[in-house]
Amino acid sequence: MPLLAGFATSLSLIVAIGAQNAFVLRQGLRREHVLPVVLTCALSDALLISGGIAGLGALLTSSPAALSIAKYGGAAFLFAYAVVAARRAFHPESMSPADHAPAALRSVVLTCLGFTYLNPHVYLDTVVLLGSLANQRGTDGRWLYGLGAVAASFGWFFALGYLARKLGPVFARPRAWQFLDGTIALIMATLATWMVVPS
Structure with a gap:
């Protein structure tokens, strides 16, 4: 059945854990602008998947320059x-909910x-692969x-963003935030490196 x-x-x-999922998880743990974040992720996926089904995937694969711009721009962003995450990891005390002011909604989005x-x-993943698989139907x-x-996509991002709150007691300690931010820094740096280093 195509739907399933x-x-x-x-x-x-x-x-799979990646830059976007790590960010959503962190916002969920912070209980900070969770609804705008999960909606941004899910609606973006819906837009990209729809574009792939409509034929945008063929256009992207025929334009290596566009993918190169995204690759190097994305790598710089992730680095x-x-x-930023590494700096937070070295100063975990700043992540205490009592001491940390919420980030602005605009900045988070x-x-x-x-x-x-x-x-x-x-x-x-969304435009090329899912678009191609959909069109085979x-x-x-x-x-x-x-x-x-x-x-x-909607189910995953809402679950990740809102169920992260269940881990709140664990992250009441600065040391837990230090571990999370250290892990996020490592993930971001690794993904950025994979983007620019030829396989």
Whole structure:
């Protein structure tokens, strides 16, 4: 069934921990602008998946320059965020909820958009791969496949953002934030390196 196939394929692509998921997890733990963050991620996926089904994937694969711009821009963005996370890891006391002022909504959403649209793998997964798989389902099945993929995205990001709150007692200690931010810095730096180093 196209709907279930789209759901399963999309879920398998987005569950792996990456820059975007790490950011959503952190916002969920902070209980800071969670709804705008998860909506930004899920609606962006819906837009990209729809674009892939409509034929944007073929356009992207025929334009290596566009993917190169996304690759190097995304790598620079991830390196910069890795530095920010590393600095937080060295000063975990600043992550105490009592001492840390909430980030501005605009700043959080812009950062979320950066993790979404400056990552070339997002385009390869959603626009190219999911778009291609959906179009193999024919005229009648491709949008059902896309609907399943979008449903998986919404379900995942809302679960990640809101269920992270259950870990709140663990992250009441600065040391836990230090571990999380150190891990995020490592993930961001690794992903950025993979983007620019030829395989």
